[in-house]
Amino acid sequence: MAPATTEQAAFQSSPAIAYDLGNLAAQSGIDNHVFITPVRGWVRYPLASTSVTKTSTRFPIVIFLHGQHDPTVPSYQGYDYLAQDLATQGYVAISIDANAINGSAGNGDASSRSRAQLVLGTLDRLRDIDKRGGPGMLDQLKDKLDFTRVGIMGHSRGGQGVANTLKYNITRVGVTDDDLKAALLADPSSFNTDYPDLAAAVIDTAPGTRTIDTPRFQAALWEYNIFGAAGAESTPPYNFKAALMLAPTDFSGNLGLNNVALAVLLPSCDGDMADLEGARTFDHNRFGFDSDMAPRFQILVRGANHNFFNTIWTDDDYPSTNATDYCANRPDGIRLSAQDQRRGGQFLVNSFMRRFVGDEQQFAAYWNGTAQLPEAACPEGKGPCDSRTVLSVQKSAAYRTLVQRFERNDSLRRNDLGGAIALSGFDSIANCRMPFGDSDTVGICTPERLPAFEYSGPHTKGLLSIADHLELSWFKPNATLITVLGGMSASAYDSLTFRIAIVRPAGQEVLVTMTDTTGHSATVNASDFSDALYLGPQPKADGRPMTDDPTDAPFAAGGVAQLLNMIAIPLAAFPGVDSGSLSQLKLTFPKAIGKVAVTDIEFQKLGRP
Template sequence: MSSTFRSLPGNGLGLVFLSAFLFLAGCGGDSSSSYVEDTPDAKTTPDAVSTGVAADPSTAGPFTVAEEEYNFGRMTVMDNKNGDSYDTDIHGYIQYPEGQTGPFPVVLFLHGRHGTCYDGWGIDDDDCANPIPSYRGYEYISRNLASHGYAVISVDANDINDNDSGPSNGDTGALARSMLVVRHLDEFRTINASGGNSLDMLTGKLDMSEIGIMGHSRGGEGVNQTVIYNRNQPEPHNITAVFSLAPTDYNTQTVSNVTFLALAGYCDGDVEDLMGNFAYDTSRYAVDNDPYPKFQLIPMGANHNYYNTVWTTDTRPDDWTILDSDGDDPWCGENAAGNGRDTPEVQQAQGLFFIASFFRYFIGGEEEFGAYWNGQTSVPGNTCPDGTGPCDDRYLLSIHAPAADRLVIDDTLDPASLTTNNLGGAVRFDGFSSFGICQTNGRPGEGCDVATPTFNIAEQLFMAWDTAATYRSELLGVNAVDYQVLSVRVGVSHGDADNTAGQDFQVILEDMDGNRVSALASDYTESLFYPPGREFYDETNHGSQKTTLNAVDIPLTAFEGVDFTNLNAIELAFDQTPAGTVQVTDLVLQRVDF
């Protein structure tokens, strides 16, 4: 798939054609009968955004899957914060379509930190009789992708896990993992060009023009680091899509100039502060003119381990018990009646859907799998707890479109957002009991007193009301016809008891002629519920309750009746509930059908 998703209208070709026509018309002929070309009317309404149910990638494809397990020897990796270096195997497997000529799009998987030996913790996997094959934990995804024509490499990072789990581990292995990933890609680039390493059958069969990488847990931070490390190599690979699955973010990674998705499960008991959200927040405005989208995805019932089948079958598969030993948190606790947890089967079904769909679209260019990523399309029923769906409240997707496909009204990146938006228009807060700007500080989730913890680190506005109140942002005659949705990320603050039934508000667009059209936020999102669970910083056991900022995306076609070519203002009117508090960022016009 091309790395350039879309260019906006107005490329100048019309002027070239018009000049040519005028030149020819001036070369002679009867002016009284000269041809006058009809010109199309200027566009005045935005394009509709596609809806429905996303294509389901779970069915096995037509190809028999071949597998080669490989070992390319050893390499030295390092931790750039404490200066440690050590050797690691270059070991894993590759699955690909058997008997097909290719070339096959290439995807690489990297597992995270886990025990490396079934014989006991702390035993080097090279010295134990029964190593734990964490790299085998995603075969349910890799085999599926291979059956549809992809080559999937899964990297064994056990030697890094043997070396990076001390009490003061500096880089926590992120650089080492990125070095290992790039070395694997180097080896396969050579094999694709000229064979070798007993893998001559793959010569010429690997399409490495655009590469996708997925990492889980510490592997998630590892693939995030890989984006930076790879670009600094003499012959970098063209990595264009990164899926960061429940990642850590100890190094405050910025992931730019690739399609990037950070997934953070609400019931994660290992990365309980949802650090994937931090990586998303840091990356979304990191580079001007970034031509790739960014995604934040929060599955509301997901823990940390179930995505990996090897970890799921371990003696302690449910990482939530790390925080909640009694398992009685009302939302994430396995012993709580009516909890909101996903079973291993459901969680692996969603892992297959999200990861396969992501790579089949953003790497393989299979158009039918693009629908989910516009934020308006439901997941297939087999990813829902009841097996049929819909379950839009289970998966909270936020989209940050490529730079050319978005117009930022207010990024809320500094206190100026209290008076002036990114367009230079005035901002007003009318009727609020309190409002302001805040930023949380990562792992403790402190810094926005209206909701502790808040596990997003974006600079954000907070607004509290106990009578009808309105936020207004002037648009100065902006033309919105090239966009499809009006987006704003909203957190329902769990520190306010007035929010316990959830929240709702009107979104109002006003044009320069005074026409006003409103849309009710709850008609277009399932994310405005009160964060579930027991108090996070409970004195005995952690609870699951925390606030996150999630997208409310309203199709512009919902505002029919305004002049989209000449908009005056947007308002968020909090008049649907008597009182409440919300946190807000990223007020943006976007195209989302990539």
């Protein structure tokens, strides 16, 4: 069992300190609209150490970025439970106020370019404080910030802001004084309310003609402490170690997120991002370049909604009480309360940051898929509750050998090793490509997508993962998929992994048979190693998943949003099989009826003991 993040505080935390570090001229990526956003929010940092073994001259940094919400509400304060926990463990936690973007940037700047500029601009100001000291209590951060260890979490559009932060970290888009002058000339009235002296720098020289009074403009920049978003040519990049995208948007396709440990957290009952767009982000970025050593993670939290991870966002964004709705908020439903949702969120967010930003190895077992959730992360603080959270892990190229991901034209004839594939007992089969582009782009399936797998945008109940995959349907038990391994060695790895989506009914079993070149075989039940084979947050029991649970009858016809989730089976679970010389892998589906999607069959070194 993984340790709770709240155990053994090593430092006293500062209070939540409101900071105001000036005003940033930022730019929307939708229409290149230039506007001004304050650089403000809350920060917590470690004070006196409570442990002689926990001393540090410099502290890692973790940043929180909220999403699109009512701009009159202090959304940035909603992650203070995460920040306080991190500060007691030796981290500087900063929660950024992005309300000016929500209120001014053309429907919140769906591109989230300006959110990235705000994150990077905040780090720029913190870098100055680290060198020269800062105002008030922030002066205690001088010579204390470790910019070689930075983590970032973004919620909703803040998640897309995280994606852009990683991309613009190296190729920044800057805003110059000339850009701000052009925005002033185009619409001086938009600056009147908050920056009247800046608007006053615009002078009407003749009917229909305007100019900028340069001395007034410069004086206003000084008065309001306005600075433009820095360009790539003027500012060195930051060393982001970890990025967590919490129920993110993926409006423009979050592509090219490389060389940083990346996690996408998906609430199964998200009423805002009901199409779970973050699944697209994970699928598009799960395989990095061969030189990219960073792992990727998808975290499905069953029964969680969009809002409750933020203590300020108190409205239930999925308020349905419909008796046939999988996510209905009713006494016998699967929904998590706000408090219980945050119990799990605190462990998932903070243990991820502590593992990959702070390199705290006590959390490695959970993020390698081998440890259970701590009881503190469970509803009412009582475990076990691993069926609540399904973790998918994708290691880098150095720690995997891919057998099949179904992206090639001949994927139904041979695998990525060159071995043959044999399918038997299925009445319908479809090979589906991964689409690129914005969140409405749908992949092409050959010969066609199977019924109940349809991906049709918001509030769909089909398969929401868009990775290249195989769709399978059968009406008789023991349909099989056999892939030839050709004598390959898996000695460098510790696990067989594959991703599967259960489309109907609510539970499935997979019998996994491994055979070596001498003919020795062993078969295991995949459900003994994973909670991914059951749609609901119920553990394997009472015959599940082979026996249909009567409480799931309303959902058995496919009324649930499905994702491709990982099953990981230790190679040591196949007794007598020589992993150094494998001949074939067989997946058997013993249930009498079913529809599933399968992809990413591979051997991985997860780091199991």
